Amino acid sequence: MTWTVDQQLELTATQAVDAIRAGRLKAADYVATLIARAQALQNLNALTTLDVEGALAAAQRIDTLGAAERAHLPLAGLPVVVKDNINTRGLQTSAGTPALEGFVPARHAPSVQRLVDAGAIVLGKANMHELAFGITSTNLAPHAGPVRNPWDPERIPGGSSGGTSAAIAARIVPAGLGTDTGGSTRIPAALCGIVGLRPSVGDGGTQRRYHDPQAVVPISHTRDTVGPMARTVADVALLDGVITGHGPLAEAAVANLRIGLPAPFWEGLEAATETVSRAALAKLAAAGVTLVPIDMGDIFALNDRVSLAIALHEPIDDLQAWLAANHAPARSVAEVAARIASPDVREAYDAILADARGSDYQTAMTVWRPRLQQRYAQTFSAKGLDALLFPTTRLAAVPLDELNGSSRVSIDGGPPIDEMEAYLRNTDPASNAGIPGLALPSGLVEGDNGPLPVGLELDGPAGSDRRLLAIGLAFERILGSLPAPAL
Template identity: 55%
Template sequence: MTASEAVKAIADGRLSAETYVRTLLAHGKAVSGYNAMISWNDEQAIKVARSIDALRQSGQQLPLLAGLPIVVKDNINTKGLPTTGATPALEHFVPTNDAWVVTRLIEAGAIVLGKANMHELAFGITTTNFASFAGIAKNPYDSTRMVGGSSGGTGVAIAARIAPGGLGTDTGGSVRIPAALNGIAGLRPSVGNGGKERRYDGTGVLPLSHTRDTVGPMGRTVEDVALLDAAITRTDVADSAPLRGLRLGIPTTYWDVVDAEVLSVMKAAMAKLEHAGVTFVEVDLPNVRSLAAKTGFRLVFHEAALDMPKYFAASGATDITVERIAAAIANPDVKAGFQAVLQRSPANEQEYANAVSVFRPAMRAQFDAYFKINAVDAILSPTTPLAAVHIDAEKGSSTVSINGGPPVNEFETFIRNCDPGSIVGIPGITLPAGMTEGGLPVGISLDGPVGSDRQLLAIGISMERLLGTLPSPKT
């Protein structure tokens, strides 16, 4: 069942919440070879499910998500369960509180099945982990392929039918990349400048960047993602929107690096959209790449060193330091990248100041103008330039080739289309566009103006009905 189907079946009395939870827990253990999960919440999940069943039998009104099992990425606080960040220094860290988003979902009746695997410290896009307790997550559509990241475990758990929905986090693509590679849907909500424009409160989440990080819901369908978003924001569930008359921007810079198989799937999806009345507006965003190069990583490297100590202090772990975490990092790619977090110099401080006050505002102004001047509702692109590539079990993340070209950086390639919108804080969704001839999922992405989250979800629901969902992996 999808999340939407499950909550309706439980509310109607056609499905016992306890039976559903027990079934999913058993299935999760049976497919444990995918390494989707780091820890389980069996006893508590069953206890909460029983209480939901009792509430329904008493005739009381059920909350929106009553009985819905979810998984939570292991950098999001869950009281009583470890929040490991898939890194050795935090293997046994148990926070004293739930994250704000987890509280919202639990109050809406959701049941936490357990904590999902992730790329160590959310610092990568493969979820190929070298920490023994986390391990290498594997794609349900082809277990030799990577799952994306950093919310890879949540993506796998939903694709492999361990749970119908869950939470990831997204700094530069970490919800949308694994959603795309595992054939599901995901939302990166509006963050804007990290202040009043932010859609979700980020309290209780192991941070990288307070001006870029956000929790994002993931589900089998966009309808499921809209359901989770409604529970988090305490608003009505987004409905479908007409496709006829929709204007979608097609910037060349989002399409100039795309694998031929991915491009073929995207063109087929776009032909269906055009037939349904969508207009494509081919106008570029010419300065996005150069501005992003001066902004994105400078924000993360500077803010992680400031934000992590505050998070640990608020979560009841005053003995954990950034230096202690860095010393124990297991992934080679994370260890190399994290060194920049520890470096403090006047030059780095100035680069950060420029990123915040000059380059990111310039990027945001360009995006705002793009939507307004061209009267486009959203930007459409492949979520990732490639489908899932083979797991690199030696290095974790290395190089890839586009259409037989020279080797290029894997990380930079996979974040290519997700990162610009993340830097300026606009919302983005991904949903399945189709599959390659080899049976690998391909994601189609929409980025919209700040605050257009409900409209994006509504468009995504309509696109999903037109394009269809993917067949289940053979788990």
């Protein structure tokens, strides 16, 4: 079969793997097509590294395998991008910050290694918000620069995994890895019209779904996790299954689903986002999903007692430990902070180095985080809920601020609010509770220069990741997928 460029670019991860394993598509041809796509779309600044030689050599190795050997590789020939804060052997891992520029780890992060062992090919490293401390991916480090949203290059793609999401939405790759601390896979997934999973973290030990110790430039061991991103839920489930060792996943039966609608998460939305989101609810209800309105009126107040205390205290020890374990060129957090290029990240690290919330940390961890986790557990149990459902973000992508990295935004002409606060509000509580979250597209709103994606998020009980993905499969079939952005 002869594949056109457009046919190759529209392949989902699952479709590409199926074609390569069956011998209908050469991995080297597919990788060459995506390399050309990446080079043609450099204006999006989605990648910090494009590994042309390494990716082509890996693809050629896949093509030399026999049919039986390819059939045993779940990701045979699948090109992926990896966020630039996740360790990759032979490729720079800089976290988008000057002090780590040029640093090359000795080995892959475990999550990356499992993908590679299954036949995946690392096409390159994805750009990101500097040190993952932001939700815009407007990186002002000279070697990185701002990531641009493929739907409107003058707008943010979301962050901090904005390069991964932009590359996937732009058809540079079908899938990749991001990281999520407070919303960093889910927010860019929503703003770029793709799918992003935040896996369970739970207690950070046996309840942690992905184990990547000292293999990701950290913010918080309590909240950080690697997360797969792709254009479809099936593709995210494919990557998750490889990383965790799970097999194929069946779609959840819609008629048996009880989905909670937490009232606070549906308040204060941009009108256009709310309209699209409620239209999606109508489709789900018509398909037989039971939607259950619930209160959870105290959830944001509980979360506020946890979030900043952790985010502004844990980076000190966690980043220092990563620097030492990886023999990084910077030897201290202070050395990294001194060279931060983005004003919003520099301001955050000034507070971190001052340990601005250190006195609140122990109380947050021993009192308020357990209460937040209990609040979620009781809600799921008392209402018999499979998951919670709400708009991933309160508004669609806003124009990027190339001077500061982040700014203030207004929702439908209301008073200006902090950009991070506006976008993190709905994603942050699940992060602090350690429960899984899945963001998937719900539709398009009209922007100044054309349509912009918005998304819905499903949050489930701790450890319910595969069940959450099965529900996502059903919802994706009902809601449909988004077209490619016009590039």
